[in-house]
Amino acid sequence: MKSNTKIDKQIERKTNPILKNIVILAKKNEKWKPIAEVLASPRSNKVAINLDEIDKHAKLGDTIVVPGKVLGTGKITKKIKMVAFAISEQAAEKLKKEKCEIVTMEKEIKENPQAQGVKILRWTQ
Numbered sequence: 001m002k003s004n005t006k007i008d009k010q011i012e013r014k015t016n017p018i019l020k021n022i023v024i025l026a027k028k029n030e031k032w033k034p035i036a037e038v039l040a041s042p043r044s045n046k047v048a049i050n051l052d053e054i055d056k057h058a059k060l061g062d063t064i065v066v067p068g069k070v071l072g073t074g075k076i077t078k079k080i081k082m083v084a085f086a087i088s089e090q091a092a093e094k095l096k097k098e099k100c101e102i103v104t105m106e107k108e109i110k111e112n113p114q115a116q117g118v119k120i121l122r123w124t125q
Helices: 006-013 017-027 033-038 049-056 089-097 105-111
Strands: 046-049 063-069 079-088 101-104 118-119
Touching: 006 033, 006 089, 017 033, 017 105, 033 063, 046 049, 049 063, 049 089, 063 089, 063 105, 079 089, 089 101, 101 105, 101 118
Parallel strands: 046 063, 063 079, 063 118, 079 101
Antiparallel strands: none
8 A cells, every 4th residue: 555645746746636636535535545546656557447347347236436447348237326537438428328327536535435335446458
């Protein structure tokens, strides 16, 4: 696990204010700190997950958090709550078609500080 000092040094180099805000919010809470660690990392370590991979690991009603981008390859067959730093247009359309809820990462961290019922998917494809 990274220290808060290491995360602070890494986010100094980031230029996206939304990303910086999410990392600052996430690192303050131990339950969300893994998200801060991934988002503060260099871009080459970013996560990109296709819908079919999410569908394999999700159960009906799960809250899935992706500290990276959700891509539109495959399809989703379960109604879930999707929280991600970025979602491609194609993935967003497919999620909406299945009546999945799409929530910003910042909102989820504020509304669910204990990360209850959250599954974090953070492997890269």
